[in-house]
Amino acid sequence: MSITALLFRWREEPMISFSGNFQTNNFNEIFQFLILLCSTLCIPLSVEYIECTEMAITEFLLFILTATLGGMFLCGANDLITIFVAPECFSLCSYLLSGYTKKxxxxxxxxxxxxxxxxxxxxxxxxxxxxxxxxxxxxxxxxxxxxxxxxxxxxxxxxxxxxxxxxxxxxxxxxxxxxxxxxxx
Incomplete structure (x- = not known):
């Protein structure tokens, strides 16, 4: 669904939102598309691992999707605060994914x-x-x-x-x- 929304917005003019904190243009959307593609491929490729570890898939999906959101915000970051918060969003999810098998x-x-x-x-x-x-x-x-x-x-x-x-x-x-x-x- 997110990929479709990105493709429909391709021809629009650059847009600044969130009081100037986020800027969207075609260049940013290319990287957002790549991040969405990677996370879309990551989820089905990880199903076998999740089944082997007998862990809950909801936690895994939450971490992957939050990391994706952080990466997409970083693509359009237009100020220092957003540039700090967005990588923290996907970094923390990466840390939690490294400890996904709690036992x-x-x-x-x-x-x-x-x-x-x-x-x-x-x-x-x-x-x-x-x-x-x-x-x-x-x-x-x-x-x-x-x-x-x-x-x-x-x-x-x-x-x-x-x-x-x-x-x-x-x-x-x-x-x-x-x-x-x-x-x-």
Whole structure:
């Protein structure tokens, strides 16, 4: 149903909604379509695993669909708050999916490790956002941040390069595939 709604909106002009927090255009819709496609393929491919673990499918579907929603919001994010909340939405669901088999000790351990790493990476992201917020003159919308950096001549400052470095490090921490796990445990 969501894919059909995206396809019908393809020819429309770009739209800004939620008081400027979310922007929709054809480029964003391509990525939203890819996220929907991946989650649509993930659900039927996981049915056998869910049946083997004898876990409730409702929890699994809730986590997958919430992660999909977070990814779709990230595609159209237009301010720092939405850029922070949307990845947290799908990150938390990913952490919970890693601990989906509650009776498995390794699953619980992985969830705890991912949760701690995610908390650390989120704090790094907020630190980088605070640099951007301060350097741009107190703006949270992306276009206003760019305008604020240009107006204050801060776009070549070491603080902005520090912010980019912090954000880059956060992304590496967030995307780390298996934090400190050994293959034989």
């Amino acid at each position: 498995d000790v390794r699953s619980n351990e992985a969830t705890m490790k991912y949760l701690l790493m995610g908390g650390a990476s989120s704090s790094i992201l907020v630190h980088g956002f605070s640099w951007l917020y301060g350097s741009s003159g107190g703006e949270i919308e992306l276009q206003e941040i760019v305008n604020g950096l240009i107006n204050t001549q801060m776009y070549n400052s070491p603080g902005i390069f520090n912010c980019a470095y912090i954000h880059h490090c956060r992304n590496w921490v967030q995307a780390f595939p298996s934090p400190f796990s050994s293959m034989d445990s």
